[in-house]
Amino acid sequence: MKKAALTFLLAVLVPSLVLGWLALRSLRDQQLVAERQQTLLFQAAVDRLAALVNEQLLEHRRQFAREVEELLAQRPASETATEFHALLTGKWPLAEVGFAVSLNGEVMAPTVFDGLAAREFRIANDMFLCSKETVEVYYNTPKGAISLTQLDRKEQKLGALATATPGLATAGTGSEVSSAGKITKWSVTEAEFQQLVANRQEGTLARFLQDRLHVMFWYRSPRQSNLVFGSQVHLGRLVEDFRNTIAVPAGHEGTMAVALLNDRSRPLARDPQEFETEWRKPVASVELSESLPHWEITAYQLNPGGLPAAARSTGWTLALLTALLLLAIVIGGGLMVIDVRRQLAFARQKTDFVSNVSHELKTPLTSIRMFAELLAEREDLPADRRRSYVGIIGSETARLTRLINNVLDFARMERGDRKYAFQTADLREIVDSAVDSCRPALEEAGFDVTVTAPDSPVATRVDRDAIAQIVLNLISNAEKYSDRNKSILVDVRRNGHCTELRVMDRGLGVPAGHEERIFEQFHRAHDSLASGIQGSGLGLTLARQIARAHGGSLRCEAREGGGSTFILELPLESEGSKGSPT
Structure with missing residues (x-):
């Protein structure tokens, strides 16, 4: 038992406690894990939206090229160039200003008389378009950002450049910082216009003027x-075109909000439309291309407190499951220990049963053999002594038969093979017959056996042999546990709708707490080997099973004045039978 408990402790309980402790430690990381998973999810969403926006921007550039080709197909190139601003803005809604520049540095369109937007464009960009100054731009072509050599760059003082183009990002090749304090991964290129367009067919360039993109x-x-x-693209109309693209991905409508932010972290488009937050603190963000520097697609939580709450809920759920698992292990281990103890006790009872049955078989066989040899060897024995010896042989044979029948009946009951032949019978006759069969042996042992019963028949539907077996087992039990007062009373009576058979003795009695356990198989209230009381531990078990098979019951009560009373209750004939003759 100790070895089994130690094995369970080392193999099951200790590892389980260690696993539970590790699980509880992991609860602290649940919120970080949940935040990381949500960040990855949101990042994937904004990456997809950025790809869609960049594809739209590229398509607009292709559309611009198609518009140019259509205008050139309709009129001469020189005429198209001089009237390009009016022609383009009249047919392409994204055009804020249309310009045409020759490679020798002549700006052919727009003129300063084409409107306020055209005039402002010429003032801001003439020197750049004529390749008379270098400026800082974010540049993109179908082949990617250009790389200029030192020979292509013109040296210019930073102060003069800042004066000419105030609000520009600082030049460099690494990450750049805008005037609004935002960091971009796109590099600024300092170049002349002709350097940007040389040997290239199309492209996009972006620059900041007066802090405007x-x-x-x-x-x-x-x-x-x-x-x-x-x-020059009309950014307001471009943003309007992006609005349908800036939408929360399907399946995330209740948890995510997305927005398109400009270089000042102000929302230009958002979904949901009514969403407001601290725009500079997104869960995930991604910059658009160098064509729209410092512009970002961002994602936010609709319910910022939901993730910590969900993490706490997950943590408590895991803690509860861990606690339940540990509780189940402890309870299961306890039940296993209890079952092991029960099995060990049952094994000991079986061992005692084998010892008891061996002793029970040996004792009557020894008596039978001894008196049979005396009868065979001594022919001069007096007649009365011969009758005594024969009587002893008969009683020991009956005792041996009863023991064997108990063992066989118990085996049949365990298999469910026990059959009963029910018939109407007088319980008084069954009891008288059973008592008479064992009375000589009892009186020989000094017992006073008394039977009391009503004057009229006590009719009940029973298996006569089975009920007789109960009576014999109860009398045998009273005989074994008798003390110096060798008195046995068998009482038959009616009690309402049932009949009672009481077997009372003045013996040792049943120890407290054993009133029900004595009906368990192999259980004995007094250790047979230590007390010297013989028995197999099956008699009372069989008696109760037979009683229940007849629709009755068998119980034990303490008898007033000392001893025990076993009460068998059976239904009267009027109550019907539990079965039919079989």
Whole structure:
């Protein structure tokens, strides 16, 4: 038993406690894990939206190239160039200003008389378009950002450049910081216009003027490669075109909000429309291309407190499951220990049963053999002594038969093979017959056996042999546990709708707490080997099983004045029978 308990402790309980402790430690990381998972989910969402926006921007640039080709197909290149601003803004809604520049540095469109937007464009960009100054731009072509050598760059003092183009990002090749304090991964290029368009057919460039972003598409047609046609994009209309794209991905409507932020972290488009937050603190963000520097697609939690609450809920759930698991292990281990103890006790009872049955078989066989040898060897024995010896042999044979029948009946009951032949019988006759069969042996042992019963028949539907077996087992039990007062009373009576058979003795009695356990198989209230009381531990078990098979019951009560009373209750004939003759 101790070895089994130690094995359970080392193999099951200790590892389980260690696992439980590790699980509880992992609860602290649940919120971080949940936040990391949500960040990855939100990042994937904004990456997809950024890819869609960049694809839209690229398509607009392609559309601009198609518009240029259509205009060149309708009129001469020189006429198209001089009237390009009016022609383009009249047919392409994204055009804020249309410009045309020759490679020798002549700005052919727009003129300062084409409106306020055209005039402001010329003032801000003439020197750059004529390649008379270098400026800082974010540049993109179908082949990617250009890389200029030191020979292509013109040296210019930083102060003069800042005066000419105030509000520009600081030049450099690494990450840049805008005037609004935002860091971008795109590098600023310092170059002249002709350097940017040389040997290239189309592209996009962006520059900051007075802290405002200006985006320009440009295109060189194979029809007229010495002219560069371009358009300053109307950002308001471009954003309107992006609004349908900036939408929360399906399946995340209740948890996520997305927005398109400009270089000042102000929302230009958002979903849901009514969403407001601290825009500079997204869960996930991604910059758009160098065509829209410092512009970002961002994602936010609709319910910022939901994630910690969910993490806490997950943690408590895991803690509860861990506690339940540990409790189940402890309870299961306890039940296993109890079952092991029960099995060990049952094994000991079986061992005692084998010892008791061996002793029970040996004792009557020894008596039978001894008196049989005396009868055979001594022919001169007196007649009365011969009758005594024969009587002893008969009683020991009956005792041996009763023991064997108990063992066989118990085995049949365990298999469910026990059959009963029910018939109407007088319980008085069954009791008288059973008592008479064992009376000589009892009186020989000094017992006073008394039977009391009603004068009228006590009719009940029973198996006569089975009920007789109960009576004999109860009398045998009273005989074994008798003390110096060798008195046995068998009482038959009616009690309402049932009949009672009481077997009372003045013996040792049943110890407290054993009133029900004595009916368990192999259980004995007094250790047979230590007390010298013989028995197999099956008699009372069989008696109760037979009683229940007859629709009755068998119980034990303490008898007033000492001893025990076993009460068998059976239904009267009027109550019907539990079965039919079989």
